[in-house]
Amino acid sequence: MSAAKPLTLINASSRNVQDILVGRFRRLSGHPKSSLRLEELTQSNRPKSFNDCQMYRFRSSPQSPSSAAGGTRDKELVRGAWRLAVTAPVLVKAGLFRAFDLAFLGLKHHEQTCVAEPQPKMNRFEQRLSADRLKLRRASLQTLQINVGRRCNQACRHCHVDAGPWRTETVSRPVAERIGQWIAEHRPPVVDITGGAPELSESFRFFVECARAGGLRVLDRCNLTIIEEPGYGDLPEYLAAQAVEVVASLPCYTAANVAKQRGNGVFEKSIAALRKLNAVGYGTQLPLHLVYNPVGPRLPGPQAQLEADYKAELGRHFGIVFNRLYTITNQPIARFAQDLRGMGKWDEYVELLTSSFNPSTIDGLMCRTTLSVGWSGEVYDCDFNQMLGMQLRNGKPLFLWDVTPEVLENQAVRTGEHCFACTAGCGSSCTGSLA
Numbered sequence: 001m002s003a004a005k006p007l008t009l010i011n012a013s014s015r016n017v018q019d020i021l022v023g024r025f026r027r028l029s030g031h032p033k034s035s036l037r038l039e040e041l042t043q044s045n046r047p048k049s050f051n052d053c054q055m056y057r058f059r060s061s062p063q064s065p066s067s068a069a070g071g072t073r074d075k076e077l078v079r080g081a082w083r084l085a086v087t088a089p090v091l092v093k094a095g096l097f098r099a100f101d102l103a104f105l106g107l108k109h110h111e112q113t114c115v116a117e118p119q120p121k122m123n124r125f126e127q128r129l130s131a132d133r134l135k136l137r138r139a140s141l142q143t144l145q146i147n148v149g150r151r152c153n154q155a156c157r158h159c160h161v162d163a164g165p166w167r168t169e170t171v172s173r174p175v176a177e178r179i180g181q182w183i184a185e186h187r188p189p190v191v192d193i194t195g196g197a198p199e200l201s202e203s204f205r206f207f208v209e210c211a212r213a214g215g216l217r218v219l220d221r222c223n224l225t226i227i228e229e230p231g232y233g234d235l236p237e238y239l240a241a242q243a244v245e246v247v248a249s250l251p252c253y254t255a256a257n258v259a260k261q262r263g264n265g266v267f268e269k270s271i272a273a274l275r276k277l278n279a280v281g282y283g284t285q286l287p288l289h290l291v292y293n294p295v296g297p298r299l300p301g302p303q304a305q306l307e308a309d310y311k312a313e314l315g316r317h318f319g320i321v322f323n324r325l326y327t328i329t330n331q332p333i334a335r336f337a338q339d340l341r342g343m344g345k346w347d348e349y350v351e352l353l354t355s356s357f358n359p360s361t362i363d364g365l366m367c368r369t370t371l372s373v374g375w376s377g378e379v380y381d382c383d384f385n386q387m388l389g390m391q392l393r394n395g396k397p398l399f400l401w402d403v404t405p406e407v408l409e410n411q412a413v414r415t416g417e418h419c420f421a422c423t424a425g426c427g428s429s430c431t432g433s434l435a
């Protein structure tokens with residue numbers, strides 16, 4: 001008696017759907033329960049194109065009572081696989097699969113291999129939302145956040161962009177012009193320019209002027225030290241003349257902590273830059289907000305208390321004034337992820353984020369009202385998703401000029417386990433805590 005060759009079903013759907021498929025296959029193929037085993041394929045023996053999927057192989061057992069001869073069993077398996085393929089539309093209709101998940105269901109390579117197009121499995125964040133009966137969908141667009149590229153004059157340890165002076169990715173002029181046209185046509189209330197150090201982009205001033213000409217609010221996510229770089233000394237006057245709101249990173253009011261995260265000398269340059277911004281009216285007539293990131297794998301403390309501490313310390317020691325402090329949780333991605341792994345703190349930090357899930361943060365998550373556009377015009381739900389390559393899709397990768405604010409409204413947000421960083425504790429967004 002020869003053992004039948006394995007029948008492989010590749011399927012990344014929920015466990016329920018897998019169970020339904022196993023049952024259906026057994027019934028249709030006439031195989032008794034004992035003749036099939038479900039094995040999960042390991043990363044090493046799954047096809048490369050299905051790397052992100054759970055894959056299962058149905059293996060028929062040699063002891064199967066229905067397998068008097070291998071040939072008979074082969075025929076049964078083939079018949080069963082075809083029947084399964086025929087019933088797929090029924091499963092789709094019943095809502096067990098989304099139609100595109102079954103774009104390909106049939107026999108492949110060998111008559112005994114049945115392949116179903118993978119369906120992304122529910123990640124832990126989605127499971128958590130589902131357990132609390134929460135949904136994360138986009139609302140009306142408030143902010144277009146443009147990430148102009150990865151170049152930066154700094155290379156901070158917590159950087160979720162992996163930015164640095166050696167990075168070359170930057171928005172080209174033709175792409176910048178298409179983004180400018182979209183802004184003029186759709187008029188998002190806020191245009192938020194980030195990077196890298198956004199001011200290093202040759203298109204930075206183009207974006208500022210394009211949005212301000214339309215009367216839109218413009219935010220510059222400034223790392224402060226860029227103002228101290230040769231050739232950028234006029235930035236405070238330029239930003240003030242354009243009434244750009246400045247959101248500036250300063251992870252602590254002490255030199256030692258800033259040096260730990262951003263490098264030696266950064267604190268001193270940041271203080272010099274803040275003084276120049278104050279001198280042209282920032283912090284008094286024009287909005288100047290500071291951004292705090294924890295130094296190390298911790299959640300930020302209460303925003304109001306930290307803001308009071310910052311104001312007291314920066315005022316007393318340096319005479320600096322500012323408006324609001326935004327506390328932002330470090331995302332366990334890119335350089336901060338490497339840093340966590342290097343310190344052996346990855347699991348601990350991820351556990352901290354996961355166990356600190358706060359459902360009241362969901363309504364205020366920035367991905368509901370922000371559209372993030374990358375340096376080649378591709379779009380994402382947020383800058384973090386951008387760094388993870390989670391581009392918006394509608395059968396194909398989407399670019400800014402493929403979408404309108406109306407089309408995006410009510411669409412599901414693409415999430416991952418990194419999303420726990422936005423929902424931990426008081427929550428975190430580009431404008432600080434949420435709860």
Ligand code: SF4
Pocket residue numbers: 152153154155156158159160161162163164195196197223249
């Ligand atoms: S955190 Fe900001 S300032 Fe630091 S390297 Fe990244 S983009 Fe540059």
Ligand code: SF4
Pocket residue numbers: 365366367368381382383384385413414415416418419420422423
């Ligand atoms: S990382 Fe945060 S902002 Fe981005 S999609 Fe997840 S929850 Fe939303």
